[in-house]
Amino acid sequence: MLLRIVSILFPLFAIVAVGYLVARRKKPDLTAANTLNMDVFTPALVFGVLAGKDFHLDQFLPLAGATLTLIVSGGLLAWGVARLCKVQAKTLVPPVMFNNCGNLGLPLAVLAFGEKALPPAVVMFMISNLMHFSVGAWLLDHHTRLTTLWKVPVVAATLLGLVVSLAGISLWPPLLIAIKMIGDISIPLMLFALGVRLTDAHFGHWRIGLGGAALRPVAGMAVAALLTLVVPMPPLQQGMLIVFGALPPAVLNFIFAERYQQEPEKVASIVLLGNVIALIFLPLALALTLPG
Incomplete structure (x- = not known):
C-alpha cells in the first residue's frame, strides 16, 4: 500500500518540484501561461468533461451537495477558530474553505x-x-x-457544459476530441505553475501559517467522513470526497488576498505550509480510501 501511495503522489510532487527548481534558477514569468490556463485550458477541460456523452449530472448531485456542505462547513469552523484565536476571519476562512482541487485535486483523482x-x-x-x-x-x-x-471563463465553461449535458446535445466527436486535447494541457501546467508560485511564498508568519495549514485538511477530512455516513454516494465518490477534504489550501487564496490586500503574507504562509504538510495528509487520506 505504501508503494502504491508513493507511486500515485510521486508524479504530482515531481512536477511541482521541477517547477520550483526551474523558478529558482531561471525565474520564468508565467503570467501569460497562467492566464491561458485560467482562460482557455482549464475551461476546455471542464467543458470537455461536462459535455461528454458519458457525463450524467444526476449521478453526481449527492456528491455536489456534499462538496458544497464540506466547503461551507470548513468556512464556519474556520470562522469559529478565528474568533477564538483573535485573528482576522478574512485571512483564515478562505484558505480553509477553498482547497487545491485544481492543481493537485484533478491529477490526484x-x-x-x-x-x-x-x-x-x-x-x-x-x-x-x-x-x-x-x-x-x-x-x-x-x-x-x-x-x-458568468464572465469568468471557467464559470462560463461550466454553465455551457451543463447546458449541453442537460439538453442532451451530442457534439461532433472530432470537435470534442480537440476540446479535450486543449484541456489536457491544463493539469501538468497547473502543477508546474504551483511549483513556480511556491518560490514567492515564505515562512514569515509560521504560527498562523501552520495553524491554518493543519486546520484545512483536519477539518476537511473530518467533515467529509461524516458526510459519507449520511449522503448516499458510491464508494468511489465517498473516497474522493475524503481525499478532497485532505487537499491543501488553493494557491488562488494567495492571489485573492493580494488583490484585496487582505494580509497576503499570512495567507502565503498558510498556502505554502499547507502544501508542505500535504505530504502527510494526502498519503493518510489515500491509505483510508484506496481499496486494498
Missing part, C-alpha cells in the same frame, strides 16, 4: 482512482470554483458584483 474519477473530480472542482469566485470574493470585498460571475 485520476492517478489514484483512474480515468473514471475525472468526471466526479470536475464536479467537485466546479462547485469549489463557483463558490470561490462568488462567495470567496465577497468575503474579502462585500462590494464584489456577483452578477458578473
Whole structure:
C-alpha cells in the first residue's frame, strides 16, 4: 500500500518540484501561461468533461451537495477558530474553505482512482470554483458584483457544459476530441505553475501559517467522513470526497488576498505550509480510501 501511495503522489510532487527548481534558477514569468490556463485550458477541460456523452449530472448531485456542505462547513469552523484565536476571519476562512482541487485535486483523482474519477473530480472542482469566485470574493470585498460571475471563463465553461449535458446535445466527436486535447494541457501546467508560485511564498508568519495549514485538511477530512455516513454516494465518490477534504489550501487564496490586500503574507504562509504538510495528509487520506 505504501508503494502504491508513493507511486500515485510521486508524479504530482515531481512536477511541482521541477517547477520550483526551474523558478529558482531561471525565474520564468508565467503570467501569460497562467492566464491561458485560467482562460482557455482549464475551461476546455471542464467543458470537455461536462459535455461528454458519458457525463450524467444526476449521478453526481449527492456528491455536489456534499462538496458544497464540506466547503461551507470548513468556512464556519474556520470562522469559529478565528474568533477564538483573535485573528482576522478574512485571512483564515478562505484558505480553509477553498482547497487545491485544481492543481493537485484533478491529477490526484485520476492517478489514484483512474480515468473514471475525472468526471466526479470536475464536479467537485466546479462547485469549489463557483463558490470561490462568488462567495470567496465577497468575503474579502462585500462590494464584489456577483452578477458578473458568468464572465469568468471557467464559470462560463461550466454553465455551457451543463447546458449541453442537460439538453442532451451530442457534439461532433472530432470537435470534442480537440476540446479535450486543449484541456489536457491544463493539469501538468497547473502543477508546474504551483511549483513556480511556491518560490514567492515564505515562512514569515509560521504560527498562523501552520495553524491554518493543519486546520484545512483536519477539518476537511473530518467533515467529509461524516458526510459519507449520511449522503448516499458510491464508494468511489465517498473516497474522493475524503481525499478532497485532505487537499491543501488553493494557491488562488494567495492571489485573492493580494488583490484585496487582505494580509497576503499570512495567507502565503498558510498556502505554502499547507502544501508542505500535504505530504502527510494526502498519503493518510489515500491509505483510508484506496481499496486494498
